Amino acid sequence: KAGVTQTPRYLIKTRGQQVTLSCSPISGHRSVSWYQQTPGQGLQFLFEYFSETQRNKGNFPGRFSGRQFSNSRSEMNVSTLELGDSALYLCASSLASGGTDTQYFGPGTRLTVL
Amino acid sequence: AQSVTQLGSHVSVSEGALVLLRCNYSSSVPPYLFWYVQYPNQGLQLLLKYTSAATLVKGINGFEAEFKKSETSFHLTKPSAHMSDAAEYFCAVILPGSGNLIFGKGTKLSVKP
Numbered sequence: 001k002a003g004v005t006q007t008p009r010y011l012i013k014t015r016g017q018q019v020t021l022s023c024s025p026i027s028g029h030r031s032v033s034w035y036q037q038t039p040g041q042g043l044q045f046l047f048e049y050f051s052e053t054q055r056n057k058g059n060f061p062g063r064f065s066g067r068q069f070s071n072s073r074s075e076m077n078v079s080t081l082e083l084g085d086s087a088l089y090l091c092a093s094s095l096a097s098g099g100t101d102t103q104y105f106g107p108g109t110r111l112t113v114l
Numbered sequence: 115a116q117s118v119t120q121l122g123s124h125v126s127v128s129e130g131a132l133v134l135l136r137c138n139y140s141s142s143v144p145p146y147l148f149w150y151v152q153y154p155n156q157g158l159q160l161l162l163k164y165t166s167a168a169t170l171v172k173g174i175n176g177f178e179a180e181f182k183k184s185e186t187s188f189h190l191t192k193p194s195a196h197m198s199d200a201a202e203y204f205c206a207v208i209l210p211g212s213g214n215l216i217f218g219k220g221t222k223l224s225v226k227p
Contacts, residue, residue, distance in 0.1 A: 031213075035212060045139065045213075045216070048214075055213055056213030058214060079170040098210060098213050099146070100211075102160055102167065103160075104160070105158040107157045112213075
């Protein structure tokens with residue numbers, strides 16, 4: 001079975017721009033969660049989508065948003081980029097919502113904001 | 115609220131030595147606990163998870179962890195370190211249903227020949 005894929009793997013943007021990241025879950029998985037990883041803050045939960053609905057949300061500003069499509073693929077959007085948004089963005093997929101099912105992580109998208 | 119504390123941001127062991135990575139958690143209700151490993155420029159890979167069944171959990175690559183409620187600990191061990199174990203290890207906790215995996219700050223494991 002193919003793993004979680006994320007595109008693009010690397011991205012360079014400038015402050016004020018917006019960016020969209022994509023995540024394709026493992027086939028059959030309906031839950032997709034997004035995490036931000038930075039050296040200072042570590043791994044932080046952004047949000048979880050299940051069956052096209054946001055089920056859980058972390059403590060991030062409204063500039064961070066996401067959506068999920070009927071095929072379970074998910075996108076994450078960050079508007080008005082700030083330097084502090086530079087991070088590795090990881091998505092994870094699982095069968096069920098809520099986090100008790102094992103989450104399988106993709107390789108991440110490394111975003112650099114200049 | 116849940117939280118995770120990993121003691122030691124860097125741990126160095128010799129090849130063949132015991133690996134012990136420490137994790138303490140805080141949770142108001144019985145949590146689910148996880149250990150993940152991250153190799154450079156890669157995502158996270160699940161090593162093992164505790165879901166309130168057996169307190170001693172065996173994972174991949176020879177790792178295991180023991181849930182100790184009285185000590186609120188979930189330390190990761192491996193009897194004999196290999197060079198390939200060099201990576202960063204993350205302990206995580208989740209309240210069932212919350213969807214929010216809360217990670218510790220991570221411990222970088224170095225293995226000396």
